[in-house]
Amino acid sequence: MLMVTGSQRAVVQACKARVQSPRLLSDFLSGRRQGTTKTAASPSSSLLFTRFEQRRFFWGFGKRVEESGLLCLPGLHKPPNFLQLAETAVRDAEAILKDANTSPGRPRVLVNALDSVSNLLCKVADSAELIRNVHPKREWRDAADQAVVRVSSFIDSVNLDETLYESLRSSENSSELGSLTEEEKIVLKNMREAMEQQGVHLTGDAKNECLFLLAKSTEVCFSITSHDERASRETPVTGGEGQDGSLWVEEKELLEAGISPEEVASLPRIGGASVLSSSPSAVICSLDPDGLVAQQLLYGGKNATLRQKVFEAQNRKVPNKEQGLLELLTCRQRLAQMRGYRDWKTFALRESVVRQPECVVHFLRKCVTMLEKGLVEELRALAALKADLRRERGEGDGETLGVLCPWDIPFLTSVYKDRHFRDVASEMQNFLSLQSLLDGVQVAFRSLFGLELHREIPLEGEVWHFSVLKYSVRDPSRKEGQALGTLYLDLFSRFPKNIPSAQFTLVCSKDLSYEREREWPVGGSLGKMHVINIEGFSETAPSTQEGEANQQKRPWQMPATALVSDFYLDPSAFPQGLPEDSRDREKTLGELLRTTRLNVSSAKTFFHELGHVTHSLLSRTNLQHLAGTRGAIDFVEFPSHLFEHFVTDPGCLKMFARDAQGNPPSEDLLGRFSKGRHLFGHLEAMQQVVYALADQAFYSIELSADGQSVQLEPGRLQKHIEESLGREAVLGETPRGVPSQGTVVDLVGLPAMTSFDHLVHYGGSYYCYIFCRILAAHVWKEEFSRDPWGREVGQRLRQMFAQGSLESSLRVVRQLLEDEKQLSLNHDMPEEIPLQPFLSELESSLPQGEEM
Incomplete structure (x- = not known):
């Protein structure tokens, strides 16, 4: 039906760490498209829970929200409040859907009702998705899990609501369909198709099969991507391998290969006493083939035999996982055929830029x-x-x-x-402090878009760790520099956060005037969250039938997003790591930003994610359904790759890269960097x-002729x-x-x-x-x-961002030219x-x- 979560992007980013590129647990979870979503909490989590995209905030800048709590969610002060908030959202969502179902054949009522329900549930679920990944306290992470599960179970039931589905169908055949905006028509069609992908229109055995395949797919995905797969490896007990898939290497070989004594001493071992204790007995250490020590051997070990051993261990098949992949493939191929497509890849590309x-x-x-x-x-x-x-x-x-x-x-x-x-990279790192990079973001917003990034002091209880930064996007051309969106930055490495780099959408762009006119319940205080009154709301979005009414002041929901990274601190400045709290928060944050310096690769990743962030924050869609990065993956990845150039182009770096004394890199250094950057x-x-x-x-x-398996013998993948x-x-x-x-x-x-x-x-x-x-x-x-900071091309880029992902095609990208x-x-x-x-x-x- 209507849901898609921001979770997907986070999982995707975690994958980048291993192979260089990402996307998320799984477009197949979403009946609709491959937006930015994340892994469900468990195999039973909702199938359509694929794109809440993280959102939330206060109800107007300058106003303190009564009872505002974590992420400015009303009343969210203690972990149990999360589930209470989810229950409130579900209750009000049911009321809105009831009103929509009493208005058959009225497409505008229905599409706006469903979008409001999606928006309401996403405010809770996307917040929970972020918190269960980043909060330092387990009780908060567990509570966020419960909220995710509660919302997703409700979505499951809505996706199979036959009355609602028939209302969608009748609306598409209604004489009033022509009165809808193009955006409303697209969203209405997407919602109907998403429900069909969950099998709502099927009957009897076909429906049962569809539901079974969806549940099986989710279960298999969860199993494949869990982190204990090494335990199920079946590897022969030869000289260099353990039955659990571990790699056996003599301690002496590791030391000779340059692995530090401290790292060697921390490894599991079998055999005699340690070489470190001058014992002549051989000691064999057990390595995880995908672990840090194994990677050090592969990339830095001079011993070719050891490198070969690591390489082969990393590329050894895992029979149990192979079986899981083939089961997943069988489910997906069969689901694609039930949906009218030749195979899964054809289904997956149906709304992409490249569609075949x-x-x-x-x-x-x-x-x-x-x-x-x-x-x-x-x-x-x-x-x-x-x-x-x-x-x-x-x-x-x-x-x-x-x-x-x-x-x-x-x-x-x-x-x-x-x-x-190495020397070039090391010298460049001196100019790439987090503060310098944030200055670069400011240059981009100011020069390209005529906007400002304004540092905000979070409200009490608003952020989950003192080191989380908060910025608002402000438009100086509007009255009092009106805020248009909010960004949270959780940048520093700390336990138990384990996300290399990910963007979480928290609140999406949405015109709230229709739901206000209908007086729909939208979660009580949740409905006032992050709302401003703005003139000319649809300055870039498609115009509606009300014409001039669009230019009046309208209640608008500001986008909000979070960027999460895992940057290591300068040990000389913070020898004990990131503190749990700070009495002088601003002083500590200033020191963190000045002393945390990124290598070129990390800086590139940071700007890559900022491309996604900017797409989300500058979205100006009337409905939240296709706001920001909620589009085809080969469309939403374009801005992020474009933004990488701002930190790899020598001319751009001159504008913001600075060393500790405030000096820019020399022309000689930039020239050497340019020659080696690729x-x-x-x-x-x-x-x-x-x-x-x-x-x-x-x-x-x-698939095989009976459709119960794929045409591939076991072990031959x-x-x-x-x-x-x-x-x-x-x-x-x-x-x-x-x-x-x-x-x-x-x-x-x-x-x-x-x-x-x-x-x-x-x-x-x-x-x-x-x-x-x-x-x-x-x-x-x-x-x-020629002019990376040019306002003319910047305004065209802002226009593209304003359309969110309403159209994922080259037709949109070419407007930049x-x-x-x-x-x-x-x-x-x-x-x-x-x-x-x-x-x-x-x-x-x-x-x-x-x-x-």
């Missing part, structure tokens, strides 16, 4: 061709480096010294970057392409994907002119499918990252590169977006064999 799987594959194959030349140059540089390293160790001479193996690539790229870019970019991009093709191959496996990619030109071949053991796919790295959780989170849409990277590079070159350049983006052929600007970026950092 064949077009996705065509685009990815073009990328392979485009990247091949630069990839070969990068691999040759690595082969030469390997030969040099082996000569330095006295391992002889000859042509075989530089033969590349798959487990060499992480180590050699790390060594090359260390030799040629080092081994072809290799990284080709890896994303390989992963995307693997995603497509997985969802191309067909990995081989099937390898064979599929092996048939691709270039990928299945040995890289030309590069001494290597294996094909391009082998060297680039195809993960074990049982470790590739993106098959769950993306489900046929993993291509979105490389697609949006390339699209963003084209738009940046054409419109931003000047008239004569718009032809470069063909709405009907998105797979043909220009590749050259992205390729030029990568080519600027090809290995030169000289230090930068």
